[in-house]
Amino acid sequence: MRVLVTGGAGYVGSVSVERLVEAGHEVVVLDDLSTGHREAVPSVASLEVGSYGDADLVGRLLERARVDAILHCAARSLVGESVRDPARYYRDNVAGGIVLLDAARQADVERLVFSSTAAVYGEPATSPIPETAPLAPINPYGETKRDLEGALRFYGQAYGLRSVSLRYFNVAGATDRNGELHEPETHLIPNVLRAAETGQPITLYGDDYPTPDGTCIRDYIHVADLADAHLLALMATAAPDDEPAAVFNLGIGGGFSVREVVATAESVVGRPIPTTIGPRRVGDPAVLVAAPGQAQSRLGWSAARPSLEEMIGSAWDWRRRNLDPATGRRLG
Ligand SMILES: NC(=O)c1ccc[n+]([C@@H]2O[C@H](COP(=O)([O-])OP(=O)(O)OC[C@H]3O[C@@H](n4cnc5c(N)ncnc54)[C@H](O)[C@@H]3O)[C@@H](O)[C@H]2O)c1
Missing domain, CATH: 3.90.25.10 (UDP-galactose 4-epimerase, domain 1)
Structure with missing residues (x-):
């Protein structure tokens, strides 16, 4: 399979790129390097530097790259920053996300896996938290992730986009090649x-x-386990499903x-x-x-x-x- 990984120069994305390459898949990375690192992308994957919110760039890239599926890891993901500057989160995570979904439609890419978050639950009343728990995010970061999950559901019903949203809890650990390095670091x-x-x-x-x-x-989850889950989720989007937009929690x-x-x-x-x-x-x-x-x-x-x-x-x-x-x- 040929996969476009947005945010493939970041922490989660780079480990997922590694895993996809190991499993014999071809990878194209789209990353604006705003929080990621060029060195994290292996030379066997091609790197396009730019934003998934840039309609022209993404349109041209999808036209050229002819991918089977998209793994959408890129996002703004700092809770405190999202409270101080919600516009940035709506612009990048929601409006940018819609640009990516529309470019996928245009290029007939019908499969997408989305990096969502436990922040969509807010302060849940139950523990452990099932996927059916009410979604009640308490900050713009969680809210904007919920918004894109919602778009995936309706794009699935209307346009046949098959997606899996994965709600990660706390990601931790490293592979030999890639680990966590954010500035500022909040984890x-x-x-x-x-x-x-x-x-x-x-x-x-x-x-x-x-x-x-x-x-x-x-709940902490090893980043290599997350990469395994991405691969399985990408595989799952290959088969038509009664539920075009599936959602899963990932934790231990x-x-x-x-x-x-x-x-x-x-x-x-x-x-x-x-x-x-x-x-x-x-x-x-x-x-x-x-x-x-x-x-x-x-x-x-x-x-x-x-x-x-x-x-x-x-x-x-x-x-x-x-x-x-x-x-x-x-x-x-
Ligand atoms: N790390 C965690 O514990 C955790 C927990 C829950 C959810 N998530 C989600 O997982 C995803 C990856 O998180 P991470 O910790 O690897 O973050 P990260 O900041 O290390 O990686 C994000 C990558 O996306 C790139 N990027 C950001 N905006 C972009 C844009 N508009 N266009 C192209 N590239 C862009 C950055 O340069 C970076 O390489 C995010 O969507 C985040 O919300 C992470």
């Missing part, structure tokens, strides 16, 4: 590892939640607390990691855990790497090989 594991490198304490937001150790619990179905993450990171790096306790953040639920049963029964996917040691261990190995510990930037 816990890379920030804990950065604290181990610099000795600067990491702030834990709240230690008085109704959880066993008082810190928030999140269990969670780790912030303190467990720090303790595991300490054992991985072999030294104490300094922490300070800050106030709770607005909109941070105590527990966010996926019910991943649908992905298992309908896609045949389950997490093959559910251990926190493996997620943090692989992230640490990748950092040591690729980042300058003094600056946190890529070496070379």
Whole structure:
């Protein structure tokens, strides 16, 4: 299969490109390099630098590349930024997303897998969270992801687009080649590892939640497991389905607390990691855990790497090989 991967120079996208190439597929990456890294794209994949919201560029690219399917990983994905600048999120995630869907229609590309998020659930009342839980995002990031999921549903009914939206929980870990590097970094594991490198304490937001150790619990999924799920989801879009727009949660179905993450990171790096306790953040639920049963029964996917040691261990190995510990930037 020939696949267009938007955001293929980013964290999740680059690992998915690796997986697709390994499985013998041809890959075209479309990335504007706004948060991604050119070095993350392997030379066997072709890289087009530009935005999926640029109708002319995407139209020409799809005309030329003749892809069978699209894996749409690119997005704006910072919760805080989305609250400060919602226009950017509606413009890029929603309006840009529609440009991509319309270009796909124009080029007769009928299969798409979309990187959605647990943020579509907001502060859910149930745990673990099934796909049928009410969608009640509490920030523009989650809302704009929900909007594109909605568009996929109606494009499926009206135009025959077959899509799978995958609602990721917290992605973690690395492969030998690719890992997580964002600027700014808002995710816990890379920030804990950065604290181990610099000795600067990491702030834990709240230690008085109704959880066993008082810190928030999140469902972490290894980025390589996510890449496996992308491949299965892309395969699933090949067959006509009664439900043209499927939606699945991706998580391990269990969670780790912030303190467990720090303790595991300490054992991985072999030294104490300094922490300070800050106030709770607005909109941070105590527990966010996926019910991943649908992905298992309908896609045949389950997490093959559910251990926190493996997620943090692989992230640490990748950092040591690729980042300058003094600056946190890529070496070379
Ligand atoms: N990382 C997580 O824990 C997590 C959790 C839930 C959902 N997601 C979703 O997964 C996807 C990937 O996340 P990530 O952590 O890899 O982010 P990332 O920032 O590392 O990757 C996004 C990539 O998209 C590119 N990009 C952004 N806007 C673009 C545009 N308009 N045109 C072309 N390229 C553009 C960036 O340059 C970057 O390479 C996002 O859609 C995000 O919302 C991620």
